[in-house]
Amino acid sequence: MDCPTEEALIRKKLGGMGEVQSLDFNLMQRSLTVVHRAGALPAVQEAIRDLGMEAEVSEVTAKQAPSEPESIWPWWPYAAGGIAALLAEIIHWAGMPEWAVALLALLAILSCGIDTYRKGWIALRHGNLNMIALMSIAVTGALLLRQWPEAAMVMVLFAIAELIEAKSLDRARNAIRSLIQLAPDYATVRQPDGSWIDLPAASVAIGEVVRIKPGQSVALDGTVVIGHSTVNQAAITGESLPVEKGPGDPVFAGTLNEAGSFEYEVTADAGHSTLARIIQAVESAQGARAPTQRFVDQFARIYTPVVFLVAVVIGLVPPLLLGAGWQDWIYKALVLLVIACPCALVISTPVTIVSGLAAAARHGILIKGGVYLEEGHKLAVLALDKTGTITHGKPALTDTVQLEQADGVDSLRIATSLAARSDHPASFAIAEAGRKSGIELLEVTGFTALPGRGVKGTIGGVDYMLGNHRLIHENGVCSPAIEAQLAHLEEQGKTVIGLTDGKQPLILLAVADTVKDSSRVAIEALRALGLDTVMLTGDNVRTAAAIARQVGIDEALGDQLPEDKLRAVEGYIRDGRHVGMVGDGINDAPALARADIGFAMGAAGSDTAIETADVALMDDDLNKIARFVRLSRKTRTILIENITLALGIKAVFLVLTLVGYGTMWMAVFADMGASLLVVANGLRLVRQ
Ligand SMILES: Nc1ncnc2c1ncn2[C@@H]1O[C@H](COP(=O)(O)OP(=O)(O)OP(=O)(O)O)[C@@H](O)[C@H]1O
Numbered sequence: 001m002d003c004p005t006e007e008a009l010i011r012k013k014l015g016g017m018g019e020v021q022s023l024d025f026n027l028m029q030r031s032l033t034v035v036h037r038a039g040a041l042p043a044v045q046e047a048i049r050d051l052g053m054e055a056e057v058s059e060v061t062a063k064q065a066p067s068e069p070e071s072i073w074p075w076w077p078y079a080a081g082g083i084a085a086l087l088a089e090i091i092h093w094a095g096m097p098e099w100a101v102a103l104l105a106l107l108a109i110l111s112c113g114i115d116t117y118r119k120g121w122i123a124l125r126h127g128n129l130n131m132i133a134l135m136s137i138a139v140t141g142a143l144l145l146r147q148w149p150e151a152a153m154v155m156v157l158f159a160i161a162e163l164i165e166a167k168s169l170d171r172a173r174n175a176i177r178s179l180i181q182l183a184p185d186y187a188t189v190r191q192p193d194g195s196w197i198d199l200p201a202a203s204v205a206i207g208e209v210v211r212i213k214p215g216q217s218v219a220l221d222g223t224v225v226i227g228h229s230t231v232n233q234a235a236i237t238g239e240s241l242p243v244e245k246g247p248g249d250p251v252f253a254g255t256l257n258e259a260g261s262f263e264y265e266v267t268a269d270a271g272h273s274t275l276a277r278i279i280q281a282v283e284s285a286q287g288a289r290a291p292t293q294r295f296v297d298q299f300a301r302i303y304t305p306v307v308f309l310v311a312v313v314i315g316l317v318p319p320l321l322l323g324a325g326w327q328d329w330i331y332k333a334l335v336l337l338v339i340a341c342p343c344a345l346v347i348s349t350p351v352t353i354v355s356g357l358a359a360a361a362r363h364g365i366l367i368k369g370g371v372y373l374e375e376g377h378k379l380a381v382l383a384l385d386k387t388g389t390i391t392h393g394k395p396a397l398t399d400t401v402q403l404e405q406a407d408g409v410d411s412l413r414i415a416t417s418l419a420a421r422s423d424h425p426a427s428f429a430i431a432e433a434g435r436k437s438g439i440e441l442l443e444v445t446g447f448t449a450l451p452g453r454g455v456k457g458t459i460g461g462v463d464y465m466l467g468n469h470r471l472i473h474e475n476g477v478c479s480p481a482i483e484a485q486l487a488h489l490e491e492q493g494k495t496v497i498g499l500t501d502g503k504q505p506l507i508l509l510a511v512a513d514t515v516k517d518s519s520r521v522a523i524e525a526l527r528a529l530g531l532d533t534v535m536l537t538g539d540n541v542r543t544a545a546a547i548a549r550q551v552g553i554d555e556a557l558g559d560q561l562p563e564d565k566l567r568a569v570e571g572y573i574r575d576g577r578h579v580g581m582v583g584d585g586i587n588d589a590p591a592l593a594r595a596d597i598g599f600a601m602g603a604a605g606s607d608t609a610i611e612t613a614d615v616a617l618m619d620d621d622l623n624k625i626a627r628f629v630r631l632s633r634k635t636r637t638i639l640i641e642n643i644t645l646a647l648g649i650k651a652v653f654l655v656l657t658l659v660g661y662g663t664m665w666m667a668v669f670a671d672m673g674a675s676l677l678v679v680a681n682g683l684r685l686v687r688q
């Protein structure tokens with residue numbers, strides 16, 4: 001099952017069964033999910049068998065699903081059919097006896113048309129006028145009109161067209177399947193006695209230790225425990241520059257170990273590796289219909305019956321009412337039946353979308369549905385979070401300003417102790433600096449995070465707060481002198497954190513984050529694509545502006561609490577501009593969810609990012625967004641080209657037929673040509 005006509009057949013048949021609750025088709029994967037009442041499975045399978053298809057119950061894990069053998073197409077019936085049809089045509093022209101022409105034509109139809117007839121009959125029996133049914137009627141009609149060579153040609157061309165169509169869909173399908181083959185089937189696993197054995201990757205449990213040699217691919221996700229190496233992570237991130245790995249670093253199934261050997265502890269079983277999740281996401285994205293696809297399907301649903309009706313009218317009315325020749329008008333009606341096939345039109349969209357999704361996945365961009373790929377071309381504004389998106393998100397402590405009020409109190413030690421309890425990057429920088437200079441931590445009780453501000457906790461019976469200017473100011477311990485200090489540091493793009501005991505400020509600590517090299521280039525590329533960029537950050541306005549200047553962002557909004565970010569995004573939407581939001585998903589989750597397209601960065605290590613974002617970028621390179629936009633625009637162009645082409649050819653033949661020049665085999669030939677063109681055009685995206 002890989003074509004919408006088959007879907008329609010099954011939908012009609014199973015949809016009418018009381019036991020069946022819902023159907024979810026994935027034509028690209030040739031899978032159908034049926035939600036049914038307990039015990040109804042045999043009936044469902046029986047119904048599908050009645051349609052001339054065979055249903056296999058799948059026990060899928062991501063690992064097994066794709067390993068379907070390449071189907072083998074016997075080519076000789078097509079060749080024989082083709083030759084017979086050609087000969088029929090030739091001897092017909094040569095004026096040889098009709099029985100010889102008829103014989104050759106029947107031979108051609110028998111050698112490659114049996115299957116078409118069988119499927120056509122099944123469809124007709126179920127009251128479904130799909131294109132196979134239409135073709136069967138058209139060919140039968142031509143035979144009855146004794147248009148022998150014509151009937152043979154139409155059948156042969158149609159059979160070949162179907163074959164090519166199936167083959168090209170296989171190609172698109174394989175573009176994705178080729179991803180999964182990258183994870184090896186075996187892993188070298190440590191045994192309790194310390195020896196090493198090669199075991200199937202699927203049987204390795206979480207927590208086991210796997211060893212890997214240079215040049216081997218990683219079989220399972222894990223964390224390095226011993227050894228150092230460089231790993232090519234292109235399979236996951238699309239980035240082929242090798243990444244250094246040492247103890248504590250994550251490694252991903254499907255990536256290639258280059259130089260050294262290492263041992264890693266498995267963190268996910270084979271079916272739940274990052275790679276497996278990427279593939280699952282892409283596969284389910286293929287199942288979800290993009291808007292154009294929905295439009296095309298809808299259109300085909302109306303188009304085919306309408307043209308069919310026109311054909312019936314043309315075949316009957318002129319001869320009956322106007323006394324025109326039967327032969328002529330029935331023939332015209334048959335040509336119309338051929339034109340009624342929405343073949344090229346229907347196949348044009350899924351093949352394009354799937355190719356686009358596969359191309360994106362190859363570059364480490366995981367798109368969670370054709371919709372986002374299709375709508376990406378509309379993006380006008382891109383909102384970016386600062387920490388971790390534009391900057392590395394790994395700030396370092398740069399300045400320590402002891403305030404004179406603080407004498408007698410070991411304020412640096414207190415600040416470090418509080419910071420050590422938080423996982424915010426700013427706190428992390430302070431804690432890290434303290435660890436390096438050997439500061440001993442004090443015991444903290446009542447530790448609380450103050451979102452968008454900082455943290456608080458009790459040390460030695462005193463309540464302290466550590467956080468940004470907003471926090472200091474709201475507690476009434478700010479002063480013009482402090483604000484001057486802050487302004488001075490913030491203008492350099494530093495983030496300043498202050499410590500207070502609620503009565504006075506004690507110490508100011510400045511941390512500086514570094515801008516990613518890739519951010520500048522990426523922002524430039526986005527600008528070249530005509531997108532406006534805006535930075536939304538919880539950090540203060542001055543630091544925000546300084547960082548924005550460094551990377552060339554148009555606009556920077558600072559002091560943004562999560563709800564402010566959401567409001568900013570809603571503002572763009574209200575202005576009718578399509579807005580994308582990039583973030584790490586912690587303090588910008590609401591804005592990410594509200595944006596037309598939410599991008600998550602660095603998704604390779606995080607389960608939630610892959611699951612929740614609309615588009616997940618496997619590493620944290622902002623350039624992937626520009627690539628996504630380009631790919632989306634290209635997809636859009638190809639979709640329009642394909643639909644225009646498919647409909648255009650129909651229109652031309654409709655006119656030709658009505659004025660009396662269209663012949664059946666020409667119509668089939670054009671349809672086949674159009675199918676081939678749209679498929680080839682769609683597949684171009686895979687190489688993008
Ligand atoms: N746990 C914390 N420790 C120290 N400072 C904090 C903490 N939490 C928040 N802050 C201060 O509050 C500011 C706003 O924090 P928030 O988490 O909203 O945004 P951010 O991480 O700085 O930036 P972005 O919005 O770009 O991710 C921070 O810049 C920092 O100065």
Ligand SMILES: [Cu+]
Binds near residue numbers: 479
């Ligand atoms: Cu202030």
